[in-house]
Amino acid sequence: MLLRMSSLFLRTLRDDPADAEVPSHKLLVRAGYVRRVAPGIYSWLPLGKLVLENVTKIVREEMNRMGGQEVLFPALLPREYYEATGRWTEYGDLLFRLQDRKGADYLLGPTHEELFTDLVKGEYSSYKDYPVTLYQIQTKYRDEARPRAGILRGREFVMKDSYSFDLDDDGLKRSYEQHRETYIRTFDRLGIDYKIVFAQSGAMGGSASEEFLAPPRPPARTPSSPATPAATPPTPKPSSPPRRPPSPSTTRRRSRSWTPPDTPTIESLVSHVNEHHGLSITAADTLKNVVVKVVTPGSDKVETLVIGVPGDREVDFKRLEAALSPGEPAIFEAEDFAKHPGLVRGYIGPQVLRGLGIRYLVDPPRRHRHRLGHRRQRAGQARRRCGRGPRLRPRRHHRGRRGPRRRPPARAAAPSCPSTAASRSATSSSSAANTLTRPASTRSAPTASPSASPWAPTASASPARWP
Known part of the structure; x- marks a missing residue:
């Protein structure tokens, strides 16, 4: 198809549209x-x-x-x-x-x-x-x-x-x-x-x-800011920027309590602290608390939830939806804050949430995640040594006729386990759960x-x- 500028249905704009963000x-x-x-x-x-x-x-x-x-x-x-x-x-x-x-x-x-x-x-x-x-x-x-x-x-x-x-x-x-x-x-x-x-x-x-x-591309005005990947549709941008070297302000100090006036945002808080208290912190040294409401489909129940992330990051709503499924999280609006006078926008700390009965979720920093995984791995190894964890065996897919299936000999529980009956019960229930979640076999759907x-x-x- 031949396109000519003289007849092409085209109108360009000089200025950016008001509703455009990216x-x-x-x-x-x-x-x-x-x-x-x-x-x-x-x-x-x-x-x-x-x-x-x-x-x-x-x-x-x-x-x-x-x-x-x-x-x-x-x-x-x-x-x-x-x-x-x-x-x-x-x-x-x-x-x-x-x-x-x-x-x-x-x-x-x-x-x-x-x-x-x-x-x-x-x-x-x-x-x-x-x-x-x-x-x-x-x-x-x-x-x-x-x-x-x-x-x-x-x-x-x-x-x-x-x-x-x-x-x-x-x-x-x-x-x-x-x-x-x-x-x-x-x-x-x-x-x-x-x-x-x-x-x-x-x-x-x-x-x-x-x-x-x-x-x-990283923004031109803030070349030192971490680049956050922008996902293809319909994926929201991830919450974790690339790892950066720790700032000098991360050394341990004795905790002090301040009441900074008129600092509803992370940027204003960082600017006030650096100017009036002689520090050189960045947004990564602060804690941002994002309030969301979780709606359960088919129910009128609405739960208030607070998510804690470092100040230079954003909440990844896609992963939040996966963690709270089938609940549907949505950001708190002005009318929602009006119904919860204990939550003041821009001045929400974790210390007030327990008294209000609000659940608080925090994503651990990346440098601590390997410790959590190591602990879980050691816990799983301990359960298997004790005979309480499921034993994973390779599956075999057969075609054609097979001979009579032999029942494997029963295994005795390890003597170090405190309860043999409980160990057998846990193993059976875990194996049954694994069987229910496996994909179909050769002859099935x-x-x-x-x-x-x-x-x-x-x-x-x-x-x-x-x-």
Whole structure:
């Protein structure tokens, strides 16, 4: 297609839009690629539509190269599929719900795991049909409470979601690695600088999850500030900046109590302390307490929760949602503070939370996490030596006929254990729990492993629930 500037439908802007927060959002609007229709909803103009089609073409070519087969599901879905898996309630306010003229409930699909699994279950009836990988490129809808960053976190967006159906754990791992290599090739072709990091699986669940993060350029005015990676949609930015050498102010001193006036922010607090008390602290030397409210879907219960992070970091709401699932955290607003007079915005310390009965969560600094992991590892080794922990054995997948299965001889509990009966009970319950969470075996139903798209790049190796 030939484009001429004389006839091209294009209008550029000189100034940044007032609602734009990140550079990508500002540039897309100013260059005439997108236009805002509503919060989190954008129209694609001719130049933006061409870029979107080119990205879609690259993604489709790489997925077909991997062996995936493309399908297309409707965006308007009936309630029954999500009711069967329980996600009609678990998703809460994230769903766009509507009714037809007959009063039947529908929703605009935020994701299509239920449709994929139901399709494969209805079409395939033999284990010989597997493995198979299906994917689609479809518009998704999620009623985000805080749409931001332009098209990165919107209410309507295009996503490629892929699902592999495998017979055993080895096949599941192969499919995961194939998707991972496909995403690497895709981002390489797009020319994007990215980093692969460990991630939380969130509401989708799973035993392994990774994210592809695009590091932004550091701000020009504060070259010494730590660079925080900006995630691709719909991932919020991580809370942990790169490790920095400790400042001279981190040496231990005798604690003193001050009442700094008119310091509702971390920046004003640091400036006041350095100016009036002769110190040279930074935001990393302070403690920031963020107040959130946690709403449980299907219930009117609202819990007030305070999260403590270093002053130069932000709370990662994606990991917070995964930790509090199925609860849905949201930031405290002005009306919420009005209902809790004991919480004064900008002057909240951990010492007042116990008296108010508010739960307080703190993410330990990175330099202390290895100690926690070492203690947990030593505790697990002690339980196994005592005979109380589950014994992990390699699984064997058999095909064809097998002879009679021999029962293994019973093992006596270690004499150092205080309670043999309790040890056997703990071992049995742990083994039963592990069995319930394992993927399907050779002859059972296939395991669906959802893998997210380069627009929402989270590869998750987890069995999906059958609708």
